[in-house]
Amino acid sequence: MEVMKNPKETARKILNAVKTVPVLSSSAGRILQIIDSSNPSIAALVNIIRNDSPLTANILKAANSAFYGLRSEVSSIDQAVPLIGIDEVVRIALRSGVSDVFEKELTGYKGVAGEFWKHDLRAAIASHKIASYGRIYISPEIAFTGGLLHDIGKAIVSSYLGDVSKKIVEAIDRGVVKDFHEAEKRLLGVDHAMVGFEVARHWNLPEILQNIIRYHHTPSEAPEMFKPIVYCVHLGDILAMMAGYGTGSDTLYYPLDDRYSDFIDLSEDELHLLILEIDEKFEQVNY
Ligand SMILES: [Fe+2]
Numbered sequence: 001m002e003v004m005k006n007p008k009e010t011a012r013k014i015l016n017a018v019k020t021v022p023v024l025s026s027s028a029g030r031i032l033q034i035i036d037s038s039n040p041s042i043a044a045l046v047n048i049i050r051n052d053s054p055l056t057a058n059i060l061k062a063a064n065s066a067f068y069g070l071r072s073e074v075s076s077i078d079q080a081v082p083l084i085g086i087d088e089v090v091r092i093a094l095r096s097g098v099s100d101v102f103e104k105e106l107t108g109y110k111g112v113a114g115e116f117w118k119h120d121l122r123a124a125i126a127s128h129k130i131a132s133y134g135r136i137y138i139s140p141e142i143a144f145t146g147g148l149l150h151d152i153g154k155a156i157v158s159s160y161l162g163d164v165s166k167k168i169v170e171a172i173d174r175g176v177v178k179d180f181h182e183a184e185k186r187l188l189g190v191d192h193a194m195v196g197f198e199v200a201r202h203w204n205l206p207e208i209l210q211n212i213i214r215y216h217h218t219p220s221e222a223p224e225m226f227k228p229i230v231y232c233v234h235l236g237d238i239l240a241m242m243a244g245y246g247t248g249s250d251t252l253y254y255p256l257d258d259r260y261s262d263f264i265d266l267s268e269d270e271l272h273l274l275i276l277e278i279d280e281k282f283e284q285v286n287y
């Protein structure tokens, strides 16, 4: 198989492919900048949304969905945004702003179309919840957004994995390679976290999101200032996979770095409870 013979060449091809990824919609980009500000305000979000009619329509649709069970119709964005909350705004903006990427079928990971988004959403919900257990302050909104975006590199890596993912899983089971992340690096010369980081740079995402994506499988390598939030999303990702929501054949072939406890104050019992809570929340928002 070509990819196995020449990882350097494959890495070059993959990194070139990143440059062809469609740019992020300008409203999604601006919304992410607001989330990254020290005090993300609803008013600022409303201003951005108002100038984007498809996004306005999607947000009003969400606010009027059965989930909120309102008697009268929400017709203004000023009412809709506080009602659905910041996480929902980010979710909707990203889904419409980069939909092609998220809707992709991850054939290389033997994933089913739509599963990718579900995994990311679960990881996002988990990361938001974990943020509140931070030993120092961790922004729940950034953790949520990082959770949504952490595996974005897979959308590109997937088409280069070909049919080797089964072989990777066998190699891990035999102890030949450590984990899926390591196997990607060996076979393709680059892994989905690094490719995701390149996508994040291509999209001009805030630095904190770039770092979450880059180090989500290797949190101990993250720059010190980003470690708390990187560990938060690292744990959120693993919890989403433990709950049975991965992106395909690679699920559960990534180790948990238990040094997360330096940054997150969560007992094992609390962790188990959290998995149930994530389930519950996911069922609510996944319409
Ligand atoms: Fe990942």
Ligand SMILES: [Fe+2]
Pocket: 119, 123, 150, 151, 237
């Ligand atoms: Fe993941």
